[in-house]
Amino acid sequence: MMRSVFPVLAVVAVLIAIWYAAAVWLNTPWALDKAKRAEVTLSTSDLIADTWAQDKPKLPAPHQVAIEIWNTTVEKKITSKRSLIYHSWITMSATVLGFALGTALGFALAVGIVYNRVMDMSVMPWVIASQTIPILAIAPMIIVVLNAVGISGLLPKALISMYLSFFPVVVGMVKGLRSPxxxxxxQMRTWNASGGQEFIKLRLPASMPYLFTSMKIxxxxxxxxxxxxxxxxxxxxGLGARLLAGSYYGQxxxxxxxxxxxxxxxxxxxxVIGAIQRVTLKRMGLA
Amino acid sequence: MSEPTVPQSQPPVIKASNLDLTFQTNDGPVHALKGVNLDIGKGEFVSFIGPSGCGKTTFLRCIAALEQPTGGTLTVNGMTPDDARKARAYGYVFQAAGLYPWRTIGGNIRLPLEIMGFSKEEQAKRVKKTLELVDLAGFEKKFPWQLSGGMQQRASIARALAFDAEILLMDEPFGALDEIVRDHLNEQLLALWSRTGKTIGFVTHSIPEAVFLSTKIVVMSPRPGRITDVIDSRLPRDRTLDIRDTQDFMDIAHRVREGLRAGHAYD
Structure with a gap:
């Protein structure tokens, strides 16, 4: 256990050190500007202290972010609009719903591609084309169009999530279902197995390792x-809203x-997917 | 070349007359089988031997209805091979054990039984019985990777036996195993054959293996794939590995080798 914890902590420590150094570098101009207007000269230590404690720094120092996170999670009721837990929950609901829809769609398309020659020849190019459209370009359209037909709230966001998440599942499951x-x-033919039996007993279990890898992505x-x-x-x-609001006000x-x-x-x-993967594959004797 | 050993009263289990199979490839037609005539009687142990490309595996796959002949007739139990397949007339053992890694040994043997709709109790009974038959009792709960290659191949034989088909088709089942393990499995296979009285079709590269196991040895030759010799073995059905040092054994092995050489002379 210690052997795996130590390298991780070491990397985190290095990243935080770089972060602090970068904060000094990026926030120094503003600190000097303030000092000049107040007509004071800053010692090096005062300068560094200032770069780590500005209200609207170019790059906030790690402890500033940590305090903000503490204040907006532990210190706030989760029903508050200022609670990050509340916003995370909103985003997570859309993420999980979109993921479920995307996995279902990806799975269905993969089955179609593997079993239907017409779909095999026609669907994949469209699937790939769909992912070449920038999501930032298509997301507002989906929101606006769905809003116009009276669908708002969770579902439009989930549909955008689905749009991104079905792709790895299609690609992975086509490969997985074709892995036998x-x-x-x-062998299945010698037992005169039906198509359904072949799917349930051979293709589906054989595709499980592929499915879990796809689901993580x-x-x-x-x-x-x-x-x-x-x-x-x-x-x-939602977290996206917090990002947008923060950038409006320079927060x-x-x-x-x-x-x-x-x-x-x-x-x-x-x-969570990784844990389900480990348990499932272990029970299947595959891990 | 040799007198048929099949008693006149019993029709052959497998009968091929003038069988052809031509694959159309980009380099023109390939004659995998040409003019193959063969009768296999009930309870016979027939080996097919020959160099690569002689059609021995293709012939076995035709019997199993995994390939479609392009000419001639082939019957299995008096039916077309495809009807025989649907009637689950044979068990097929492939070159690789091909056990499902996500199923235990017991689960792998249960697989064809589940597909064929045996009841749960019947499945458990048959798994236990066939595991004993191949000397793997006690390994039911193990996963394939926990077993050696030879044990895996035995499990795959058990799986082919589990649904009690009268015919067992084996395509170089011991090809990937070392000599000692192969000898041992050959002995076990003979014991199993004499206990169950099944008709066995066995593809091999090895002359000693073919002579040791078979009541009938079919020597084949490539381009086009055809039968060049059919040898009815005089060796007794009850045999041990010691029989390989007898004169009879060596005479048959010699004739097989001559047949293989004659086939090669065409190259």
Missing amino acids: DAMQLD AMAASLVGAIVGELPTGAVA TVQIWSALLMAAALAAVLVG
């Missing part, structure tokens, strides 16, 4: 989709704390 070799398929993509989906909604709620500390929350949320969600 010719001999295994011949899909979950991360889904979170990006949910955050992007929150940007054009007028910054009502860099708020932006960074929302960013770190998003990263933590992604880590938790991908970690």
Whole structure:
């Protein structure tokens, strides 16, 4: 255990050190500007102290972000509009719903591609084309169009998440469902297995390792989709809204704390998939 | 070349007359099988031997209805091979054990039984019985990777036996195993054959293996794939590995080798 913890802590320590140094570098001009207008000269230590304690720094220092996160999670009721937990929850709901829809869509398309020759020839180019369109360009359209037909709130964001997350699932599952070799398929034929039996007993279990790897990528993509989906909604709620509001008012500390929350949320969600993967594959004797 | 050993009263289990199979490839047609005639009687142990490309595996796959002949007739149990497949007339053992890594040994043997709709109790009974038959009792709960290659191949034989098909088709099942393990498995296979009385079709590269196991040895030759010799073995059905030092054994092995050489002379 210690052997794996120490390298991780060492890397984190180095990153934080670089972060502090970068904060000094980026925030010094503003600190000097302030000092000049107040007609005081700063000692080096005063200068450094100032760069780590500005209200709207170019780059907030780690402890500033940590305090902001503490104040907006532990210190606030989770029902408060200022609570990051509340905003994370909003984003997570859209992420998980979009992920579920995307995985289902990806799975269905993969089955179609594997079993239907017409779909095999026609669907994949469209799937790939769909991912070449910048999500930032298409997200507002989806929000606006769905809003016009009376759908708002969670679902439009989830649909943007779905748009991003179905792709890795399609690609992974097509590969996974095709992973049984010719001999295994011949074997099924010698037992006169039906198409359904071949799918349930051979293709599906064989595709499980591929499915979980795809789902991890899909979950991360889904979170990006949910955050992007929150940007054009007028910054009502969610981590995306916090990012947008922060950038409107130059609240860099708020932006960074929302960013770190998003990263933590992604880590938790991908970690959950990883845990399910380990348990499932272990029970299947594959890990 | 040799007198048929099949008693007149019993029709052959497998009967091929003038069988052709031509694959159309980009380099023109490939004659995988040409004019193959063969009768296999009930309870026979027939080996197919020959160099690569002689059509021995293709012939076995035709019997199993995994390939479609392009000419001639082939019947299995008096039916077309495809009807025989649907009637689950045979068990097929492939070159690789091909056990599902996500299923235990017991689960792998249960697989064809689940597909064929046996009841749960019947499945458990048959898994236990076939595991004993291949000497793997006690390994039911193990996963394939926990077993050696030879044990995995035995498990795959158990799987082919589990649904009690009268015919067992084996495509170089011991090809990837070392000599000692192969000898041991050959003995076990003979014991299993004499206990169950199944009809066995066995593809191999090895002359000693073919002579040791078979009541009938079919020597084949490539381009086009055809039968060059059919040898009915005089060796007794009950045999041990010691029989390989007898004159009879060596005579048959010699004839097989001559047949293989004659086939190669065309190259």
